[in-house]
Amino acid sequence: MAGPGAYPGVAHSGVQTFELQDFGVPPIAHLYTGAMHGPTPVSIPGGRVVTTADVIAFTQQGGGYVLLDVLGSGETLPGAISAVSAHRAGTFNDAVQGQLASLLGQHTQGNRTLPLIFYCQSPRCWMSYNAALRAINLGYRDVRWYRGGIDAWKRAGLSTQAGYAR
Numbered sequence: 001m002a003g004p005g006a007y008p009g010v011a012h013s014g015v016q017t018f019e020l021q022d023f024g025v026p027p028i029a030h031l032y033t034g035a036m037h038g039p040t041p042v043s044i045p046g047g048r049v050v051t052t053a054d055v056i057a058f059t060q061q062g063g064g065y066v067l068l069d070v071l072g073s074g075e076t077l078p079g080a081i082s083a084v085s086a087h088r089a090g091t092f093n094d095a096v097q098g099q100l101a102s103l104l105g106q107h108t109q110g111n112r113t114l115p116l117i118f119y120c121q122s123p124r125c126w127m128s129y130n131a132a133l134r135a136i137n138l139g140y141r142d143v144r145w146y147r148g149g150i151d152a153w154k155r156a157g158l159s160t161q162a163g164y165a166r
Contacts, residue, residue: 015052015156019148021123031133032126033089039124040147046136047143052152054144055117065115066107069163070128076163077119077153081107087120087127092137100134112140119146119153 023039029046043049050058058065059079069076072084086100108114116135120127132145146152150160 015148015152018155019051019123019152020049023123029133031089031091031130034126036087036126037121037124038126040126040129042147044129044132044136044143044145047132047145049147050117050144052146052148052156052158055119055146055153056156056158058115058117065117066104067117068119068128068131070118070131071120071125071150072163073121073150074163075150075160077150078159078161080119083118083131086118086131086134089130092134097134097138100131101138104135104138104140108140112138113142114140115142115144116140117144117146119149121149122151123147123149125149 020042022042025039025041027041027043027045059067067077067080068083068086069080070083070087072082083100083103085096088096090096104116118128118132118135128145128149132143135143154160
């Protein structure tokens with residue numbers, strides 16, 4: 001992944017400061033059950049946090065990953081697929097887990113090493129955290145949580161596309 005400063009417009013625009021801000025929230029390995037919009041941890045057990053610069057670098061490499069929108073707003077990152085229901089609290093044995101397993105199986109063709117990038121609104125949104133934990137629990141080995149989400153993407157001056165309603 002690209003390091004800090006690899007994309008000067010992103011690094012110097014304050015985007016990395018925004019997306020990596022530490023609220024002092026400890027990471028958890030179970031699904032978050034509180035309000036979905038609130039401060040999140042800076043790490044995720046079994047996965048890794050990526051920044052806007054990392055996502056840019058990854059998408060410029062071409063295929064070989066799946067970008068998953070867990071927010072479901074009126075706009076989305078280019079090339080993202082909807083995984084809105086995957087944010088729900090519950091258990092790793094519920095119907096939501098089964099739906100995500102089916103969706104990921106379809107888009108990865110069963111390749112559990114294919115990188116998955118989950119995002120939602122911002123560092124104050126648990127939706128993609130829950131979805132990433134669900135994928136980790138399904139045995140996917142390269143799960144990336146784009147903590148800055150669509151807010152960081154837009155702060156970097158990057159374009160979005162029309163999204164899909166929840």
